[in-house]
Amino acid sequence: MSIATEITRLQTAKADIKSAIEEKGVEVGNGTIDTYAEKVREISVGGEGINLIDYCTYIGFENRNIFGTPEVTLNLPNVTKLDYLFPMPTSKNTNTTIEHITINCPNQITSARTMFGVESGNDYDNKIKKITLNVDTSKCTGFFNAFKNMRGLEVIDGTPLDLSSVVGTMYYPSLNGMFDYAYALKEVSFVENTIKINISFGNLPNLNNKTKQSIFDGLATVDTAQTLTLHANTKILQSQVDSANAKGWTVAGGVVVSEEEYYG
């Protein structure tokens, strides 16, 4: 490749970068390319969201303090894996103010290992209360530790979780640890008949009735014994247990109550 060709390529790239920055509302002017990094940092977060064009790792861990607003939206037009997308820190981080994260991804993701959770430790910044996942998970093969240790998380909404492609049971890929220690979780929903392997809500005493029904409806009919684990105090109906048992699921934990007590 000749020097002239290389110069042309770099000039084109510079013009493209300038256009991309200005599309985000930041005037670049006539400065040299050396000034472009600072212009990128001027791009405001929130609102329309941040467009990430590649498979991202540790975006939350390394860049946590650049998000100064309670509401953050991430647009992921080209991402197909959400592994370690926004993992929690392993020590207290008092600078984080995020309370609600929205993930918009038009692609079918294939992996979500430790998407928001953290794999070990026991002292976390837990300000995140809500996650909105506008994501097709029907091809995702694993949610290992996806929400583990998110101790302030109350709601996961958006597209119901489709776990139909998760068939592994060993470490990863699997559903192991998916909701472990997410003690405050009340709401999450699943696509019917898509849960095929062991799944645990054993640390979650606050699930609402809509979520509990979604869990039972989410259980697929299985040929080998699988186990649904519930918190010891989770109120459930005998009809829900019977339905699960008939589909091949053992129900561990939970307490069967009358309809009057269940519906309050």
Add this chain to the structure above:
Amino acid sequence: MDNVLIAREGYIYTNGKTYARIIRLGVNDSVDNWHEITEEEYNEISEVAE
């Protein structure tokens, strides 16, 4: 009910992967897959896992 296992006071049922005091067996499961451990043993396992 034949398919319900309730652990004795101070014990927890396990199949090696899942732990709970009350187990309601699915049609593909068997009582032979579950055994009791003490709550102390369970607490030790839980601390390591967390």
